Amino acid sequence: MAEFSMHLNDDQLQIKDWIHQFAVEHIRPHAQEWDDREEFPWPIVQEASKIGLYGFEFLMNAMADPSGLTMPVAIEEIFWGDAGIGMAIMGSGLAAAGISGNGTPEQMIEWVPQCYGTPEDIKLGAFCVSEPDAGSDVSSLRTRAVYDEAKDEWVINGTKAWITNGGIANVHVVVAAVDPALKGRGQASFIVPPGTKGLSQGQKYQKHGIKASHTAEVVLDDVRVPGSCLLGGKEKLDAKLARYREGGASSGKQPAMATFEATRPAVGAQALGVARGAYEIALEYAKERVAFGKPIIMNQAIAFKLANMATQIEASRLLIWRAAWMARNGGFKNAEGSMSKYYASETAVRVTEEAIQILGGYGYTREYHVERMHRDAKIHTIFEGTSEIQQLVIARAISGLRIE
Secondary structure, eight states: OOOOOOOOOHHHHHHHHHHHHHIIIIIGGGHHHHHHHTSOOHHHHHHHHHTTSSSHHHHHHHHHOTTSOHHHHHHHHHHHHOHHHHHHHHHHHHHHHHHHHHSOHHHHHHHTGGGTEETTEEOOEEEEOOBTTBSSOGGGOOOEEEEETTTTEEEEEEEEEEEETTTTOSEEEEEEESSGGGGGGGEEEEEEOTTOTTEEEEEEOOOSSOTTSOEEEEEEEEEEEEGGGBTTOHHHHHHHHHHHHTTOOOSOOOHHHHHHHHHHHHHHHHHHHHHHHHHHHHHHHHHHOEETTEEGGGSHHHHHHHHHHHHHHHHHHHHHHHHHHHHHTTOOSSSHHHHHHHHHHHHHHHHHHHHHHHHGGGGGSTTSTHHHHHHHHHGGGTTTSOHHHHHHHHHHHHHOSOOO
16 A cells, blocks of 8 residues: 655646646636526536546546545646536536446446547536435435336436536436335436436526536436446345345445545545635735735734635645545545545635635625635535535544434
């Protein structure tokens, strides 16, 4: 096992600079426009695809990095540019992670590239877990998948809520109950191929932040998918369900939880990028803005805010990098993934709010990016496990008790 190191290698440093330059040229200048439009930023995602930033090769190379640091480094730079556009670029990655985490090698080879397409023909992926009555409580999913043995097909019915790329995606990965009596243990993940009848977009949500990211309901009405679209295969599922019905232990995890657990440091890196972007704007402003005859950073009230912001950002990065490394080198011991996501997301909310305060009236207007960053930051304390759920996961890990 490699030793944990904060030292980025030459490839990682080049990736960091490459993505930062893309964010400077293509993301940050257009962030306000797409926030106002509340539409998926197809032209920018196409630019990302042209240079290989939006694509399964980049995702797979980043995920294969033994240090685990390439992915959070890349994500921080993208979200430094803008979180809404960042989600548009990274959203398909959650579907790809769902396929990689639960599928067979053959399924990965077949379906992960279809979540991205090509620069000439961009495709999207969507990972569908949450429901109108099951967000944090993923063990209570009502979406049901029933096996039709005569046709070797699964029939899926239900409604998914708050789905990134929902309805506009080409490949939908849907988590559904196959044995509701087993709750979270009786779930499986399915690929819904492009053009499958019965899948449609429900309402598109009008959101507080990350407006350039498309978020909508996904309605599944007698959706039929081939048996080959069950991630992991039926033999593996049947064996797992049999063990659970007998009350036995299993090394298998809930499909949704396996995906969320693996992606938590990445979500932390998203929040970190937003926080750093706001902090840098506030620092620059405080050094240039003169009040009462001196730059406002010369006042302790402002200087101490910035000191705290810088410290919390650095602490977030340390937690994220450590968790990302652990995810690749032996797994989490004490819910480090949840710790990193929880701390970074709360930091992003605090830092962006302080940035607005430092800029004063300007910070509250759209002339500066910080008001949008503040709106964008908040979602990180909610999606892919609320801050309260992260605290619950951490508390259970450190106590060894089933805290409710």
